[in-house]
Amino acid sequence: MGVTQIVATILAVLVTVVAIALFARSVGSMVKIIKLGQPDPTRSKPFAQRLANMLKETLGHTRMLKWTTVGIAHWFVFIGFGTLALTLAEAFGEVVQPKFELPLIGGWAPYGLFIEFIATALLISIVTLIVIRQVHRRRPQSRFRGSAMGQAYYVEFTITAIGVCIFLIRGFKHAAGHFDYPVWATPISHGIGNLLPAKGALTVVTIVALIKIVVSWVFFIVISQKLTMGVAWHRFAAFFNIFFKREADGRTALGALKPVMSDGKALDFEEADPDKDLFGVSKIEEFSWKGLLDFSTCTECGRCQSQCPAWNTGKPLSPKLLITSLRDHAYAKAPYLLAGSPDDHSKIDALGLAASLKEAGRPLVGTEEEGGIIDPDVLWSCTTCGACVEQCPVDIEHVDHIVDMRRYQVMIESSFPSEAGVMLKNLESKGNPWGANPNSREDWTKGLDFEVPRVDGETEFEYLFWVGCAGALEDKAKKTTRAVATLLHEAGVSYAILGNGEGCTGDPARRIGNEFLFQMLAQQNVETLNEAGVKKIVATCPHCFNTIGNEYPEFGGRFEVVHHTELLSHLVSTGKLKPVVPIEGGLTYHDPCYLGRHNKVYSPPREVLGAALGAGELTEMPRNTERSFCCGAGGARMYMEETIGKRINIERVEEALTTGAQTIAVGCPFCFTMLGDGVTGKKASGDAAETVEVVDVATVLLRSIRTS
Known part of the structure; x- marks a missing residue:
């Protein structure tokens, strides 16, 4: 072994040991920080189903491939990051002996072809992603605005350098006459080798192998010093975040909202203790551990941001920046929390916790003047449309986190936009958001040339037609209600309405954060529906449709709920409704x-x-x-x-x-x-x-x- 090999071996071992030690310590720190969150026992079972879904989403890139070019490129980078670990093992051998090949598979043509293909695809893919980033970052509403671009550039450099090193090592081996793979399996490596000098080629192999090792392990050293470097850490955290997603069957965290949780259990308002139980989230540690894992996993890709209606219309809400703000706050506050939240200033000074204590004093929701983490305008700009959740490739549950913060603001702080207070009072007193006379819910039936059946205990019906507050009380929506009733009548569908016995489902109350009012309305409606013997419901309002179908089971209301377009589609396909006059004008x-x-x-x-x-x-x-x-x-x-x-x-x-x-x-x-x-x-x-x-x-x- 020559001097070059000896020095290179020592350096390779040193950087490896340091990197592994620091990385292991950082993983331990990250786990401790995530465990600061509230318990949530609903996230681990059924294990097999969750594991299968995680493997499907990660290995199949099912969510990333919604963005075809980016998805394909990212898949090759993802696969390369894992499979090219074999070339790292090769590099250790090449540092000691530049002619080294892996036992058994070294020199085997299929292995040579595999590495050639993956390394080529990796380089093409990372260059593609670099170009896409540079193009998109210049757009006015770029999805990368607010992302840590320097960190992204470093990751891109690391991946590019590893790919280049693979081909240089192979090329110099070929130039030295010690490359045992056929040309058909490794054409690029042979082509590069033909351009390189033979003199000193084996020494260069050792040097490039060392560079590859150093670049690879320095990456781990760098991210170990920056736990909030999501663009790097998501490569490890995403597997866990996807495994522990809210819905074990792989669905996104949409539809029903997550219940108010306190100490790992859904809050029972009848038994709740305001001094002990959590009514939403007011501190970072009051998010569940899955919430803290969400924040840690964000890769800052900005897909949520690019789809957000608030961000795209000049409002301060960016789902990405909301998540990264919560992440940065969590990790800045964590040392104080992990130390047991001491109030002895001498101990705080001794432990070097002054900065963390200052971070701990910031309100979770507050204006810039108040030092808040999340500005109220950010919190109240959200329409809960779910675009962020739908697009997130690592299954972050933005909407649940936003509503959890709203819950505390509404139920404990009574802090929310003033005009929303009118709506909440109307729901409490009149059972509808507009404060209309509840006895006018049947007025839409006037003027129809047929009788609309009512639920009266004697009328038999297949579907309960849930009209909803808007459908019964708002002039534009009444047109839809009359149209649906007419179509159901003409198709011979057996249906009935509750009329004045219907109340608001509580959707606006729940989405704004008033869980107590929502549950009161929900329980009243479930009782009414169960007493009426309702089995099937057709609703014209997607908010009613979603609330009754996805959230009422929590309160004992299990009904088969369809949207009116689903029922109408069925009636058309079965010939019970036959369109004869084509709609013109586009x-x-x-x-x-x-x-x-x-x-x-x-x-x-x-x-x-x-x-x-x-x-x-x-x-x-x-x-x-x-x-x-x-x-x-x-x-x-x-x-x-x-x-x-x-x-x-x-x-x-x-x-x-x-x-x-x-x-x-x-x-x-x-x-x-x-x-x-x-x-x-x-x-x-x-x-x-x-x-x-x-x-x-x-x-x-x-x-x-x-x-x-």
Whole structure:
């Protein structure tokens, strides 16, 4: 062994030992910090199902591949990061003896071809990702804005350097005449080797192998010193974060909200103790351990940010920056918490906890002047549309965390937008958000040329038609209610309504954070529905549809719930409703967030519209289905003023108008109101033709089946 090999071996061993020691210590620190969170016993079972889903999402890259080019490139980087560990083992041997090959597989053509292909794909992929980052970072609403770009560049450099080293090692081995793989298996390595000098080639192999080892292990040393370096740590944390996701079957954390948790259990308000139990989240350690794992796993890719309606209309909310702010706060506060939250200043000084104590004193939600981690405008900008959760490749549960913070602000601090207070009072006193007379819920039935059946204890029915507050009380939504009732009547569907016995499902109360009021409304409705013997429910409002179907089981209300577009699609496909008059003038469809992303109902409304169009085609907006853009009304935003940035509904209406369609179809009363108001505003300014209108899918179908 020559001097070069001896020195290189010593350096390789030293950097390896230091890196492994520091990395192991950092993993231990990260685990301790994550364990500071509240218990959540719902995250580990069933083990086999969770493991299978984690392997499917990681190895199959099922969520990343929604972004085809980025997904494919990232998959090769991901695979390369793991499989090219074999070349790291080779490098250790090459430091000692540059002619070294791995036992058994060294010199074997299939192995040579495999490494050649993966290394090539790795380099092409990382260059692709570098180019994409550089292109996107220059855009006004870049998904990379706010990300730690320097950290990303370092990771990209490391991956590129490893790939280059692999080919240089192989090339110099070939130049020295000690490369045993055939040309067909390693054409690039042979090509590079043909360009390199033979003199001193083996010495260079040792040097490049050392560089490869140093670059690889320095990466671990660097990230060990920066636990908040999500762009690097997600490579390890993502496996666990996906395994412990809320839904074991692989669904995203949408639909039902996570219940209020205290000490690992769903909070029972009848037995809750305000002095001991948690009513939402007011401190970082009051998030569950899974929440802290979420924050630690964020890779800062910005897919959530690119899809967020608030961010895209100039509001301060970025789901990515919210998560990274919580992460940075958690890790800055952690030393103080891990020390037992001492109040003895001499002990604090002795332990060097002054900075951590200062961080601990910051309010979780507060203005910049108050030193808050999350600004109130950030918290209240969220529409809970779920775009962030749907797009996150590592299954971070943004909406649950946002609502948990809202819960504390509403139930304990009574701190929320003033106009939302009117809505909450109306829900308490009148059972609807607008404070309308609860005895007027049946007024929409007036003027129909048929009798709408009521639940009276004697009438038999297959479906309960859940009209909802908007459908019963809001003028625009009443048109949809009448259209659905007419279609059900003409199709011979057996149905009935609760009429004045119906109350708000509580969706706006829960989404704004008033869990106590939501549970009160939910329990009343479940009792009413169970007493009426209801088995099946059809709802026109996706928010009612979601709440009854996904959240009422928590309170003993287990019903088969369908959206009206699902039932109408079935009636059309079975011939009970037959469209005969094609809709003209062009038609586009807006996916409601709580019907689409939250409940994956995309096809039925399109099937109904397709039947109504006859030979025509539905014109899709650029953002549709799972990437549909929100109308701006969800998360109780329907009842709050939108004073920051561009109005979300205007952004969506402008997108709809670019299709040239004269009819904008919706499947939600909230969307009906928001898009309708947007179109009205555009008409007033001369930016939309007078013939453009917003109508529900049911109204489109009703027009199509009528000949006069």
